Amino acid sequence: MNLAQKHTVYFLGIGGIGMSAIARYFKSKGIWVGGYDLTPSPITDALQEEEIPVHFEDTEEQIPREVKNSPSAKVLIVLTPAIPEENKEYNYLLTHNYEMIKRASVIGEISKDKFTIAVAGAHGKTSTCAVIVHLLKQAGIPFYGFLGGIATNYNTNYFEPPRGQNASVTVVEADEYDRSFLQLEPDVAVITSIDADHLDVYGNWEDLLNAYHQFANNIRQDGMLVSRHGLNISKPEQAKAHVQFDLNNGVDLFAENIRIQDRTYSFDLHAWDQSIASIKIGTPGDHNILNALAAIAATFDTIRNWKKVGNALHSFKGVKRRFEYILDTPEVVFIDDYAHHPRELDWTIQTLQNLYPEEKITGIFQPHLYSRTKDFYKEFAQALDQLDCVILLDIYPAREKPMKGVSSELILEEMQNAENQLVSKEGLVEQIEANDHQVIATLGAGDIDRLVAPIKEKLMESRMSA
Incomplete structure (x- = not known):
């Protein structure tokens, strides 16, 4: 082509x-x-x-x-x-x-003649890509970027060099669904995480893991593999380096002394032979610190300036629908998040609890895909049980047709809180009006985002009439 x-x-x-x-x-x-x-x-x-x-x-x-x-x-x-x-x-x-x-083949064609940073992983792909493009932007390095979400700092998912400048770097999100990421031959391959997902495509864990190994083996000569420690991914022979990151010491990049002050996360960064204290990050949660570590590892050979890295992380505003504040008032906080896997729900809920330890937290969850619900309904229930109150919506099917016996009821029946409910999208706003909420979060990758505006409007009306 x-x-x-x-x-x-x-x-x-x-x-x-x-x-x-x-x-x-x-x-x-x-x-x-x-x-x-x-x-x-x-x-x-x-x-x-x-x-x-x-x-x-x-x-x-x-x-x-x-x-x-x-x-x-x-x-x-x-x-x-x-x-x-x-x-x-x-x-x-x-x-x-x-x-x-x-x-995926188009992205492979576009990136084949450029230095390519490709980010794969079950969780954190989009946010890590967004950190990478922000680091490059703040360092003044021209690049092309293709994201799977809208970067809040720039209100776009596409990046190109300024007029009159050429870009030798391309940043792409490497999607594991349908083995799409195997179309890429990156110079830097980032693997943020590996988790059981898209089993409707892969069939079993072994085939899924093999696909990630193939992705790593697609690295170009003298390229670099970046992965979270413990993922059981080895450095390909042709790669010059394998950089590992984590929240624990003993790896190339790690964060410690994580703390929260005024709802802002900060940490001490240890990277190779450098230690940088009190780096502030503009997005909350331990998982976002991991995303930042992955982005630093992927770009530092290009940027090579710790001050620029620290300033960029502090000014990073995240990605739309990733722990996005819709309302933030003394009476009510409303957050919208893309979490659609049990592990992602865990991270989002833990972050909510860390930021708002004294408040009642309500989650509105729309399961995404019948196959994923069938595979993980018990894990979904376990994750959601960490919330004070849960409102479930019907499954968003996306590309799938209904499966016999698979519905949101499977999750509801596994949950412990008898006050949790399954409601229709049409009845959701009325249900919200009938309850007292201090912190509320919409959760899911389907069309739940279309309910964000009416929920916000109803919460604002309730606040004005209180």
């Missing part, structure tokens, strides 16, 4: 967070870009504001003339794995011999 020969790029599933970053890349290169998605969203709204046409009706007639009237050799169709085989546009484009490629 030669991207330079394409003058039209059309996306099936353009509203995906990773797809939208690639769409912005091609748009910035002067290429015509458009796409289809199932439903409107804040992402598609933003793309349309950037003059990228998006439609939501799956018919052949909706395929733009810029696609139909162009020679097929000049058109690239980028697919998300969520597009079903019965999609009408997909079948039209397939039968008319347009070149079709998955998102």
Whole structure:
């Protein structure tokens, strides 16, 4: 595939967070870009504001003339794995011999001639990528960046060098779903964590672990592997180094003396032969300190300035939907978080408890995927039982069809608190109004984000009438 020969790029599933970053890349290169998605969203709204046409009706007639009237050799169709085989546009484009490629292959093609930092892992990929791009930005290093979330400091998931500057560095999020990350050949491969997930794709733990080993083995000659200590990933022969990080000493980078003051986390950093005291980080939680350590390890050969690193970590504001403050008042705190795996729920809930040890904490959780709920309903219940009150929503299916006997009831029945409830999305706001909340958190990777605005409005109304 030669991207330079394409003058039209059309996306099936353009509203995906990773797809939208690639769409912005091609748009910035002067290429015509458009796409289809199932439903409107804040992402598609933003793309349309950037003059990228998006439609939501799956018919052949909706395929733009810029696609139909162009020679097929000049058109690239980028697919998300969520597009079903019965999609009408997909079948039209397939039968008319347009070149079709998955998102991961496009990222692999874009990054193949650049120094590439690729971040993989069951948890922390997006946040670690966001720290990396912030470190590079603050150090004045030009780069391209493709994130799986919106970096709060910059309100975007796509980064490019300033006009007139060339970039030799590319930062990409390496998604393990569908083995997508195996399309990449990074110079720096970061593995933040390995956990049982996407077992609908891998089938078992051994195949999942093997995929991570393959990702590490894709490192280019004299590249570097960065991983959390204890992941059972070895340095490939062609790599020059394997840097390990953790919250315990005895590794290349570690944090100790973690403390919280005025809701700000700080820690003492030990990196190779350096020790830097009292580094403040702009995002709370031990897991975000781990993300910061991974980002430092991945970029320090490029930045080589501890003062810039420390200043950047302090000014880092995180990623949208990752412990994002929606309301922060003396009466009520409302946080939105993407946690959709039991381990992520543990981290988010522990951070909430560390920051608000005296307050009642209510969680609103929307399970994501039938397969994940089936695999982890007991672990979900155990994690959620750490909260004072839980409101469950129905499962968000995403790409999946319903599974017999699998519903949010499985989680509810395993939980210990009899006051926990399963409610519909339509009845959620009313349920919130009927309860007294001090700290409330929406949790999940589905469309629960669409409920954030009405929840915020209701909480503000209740505050005004109190």
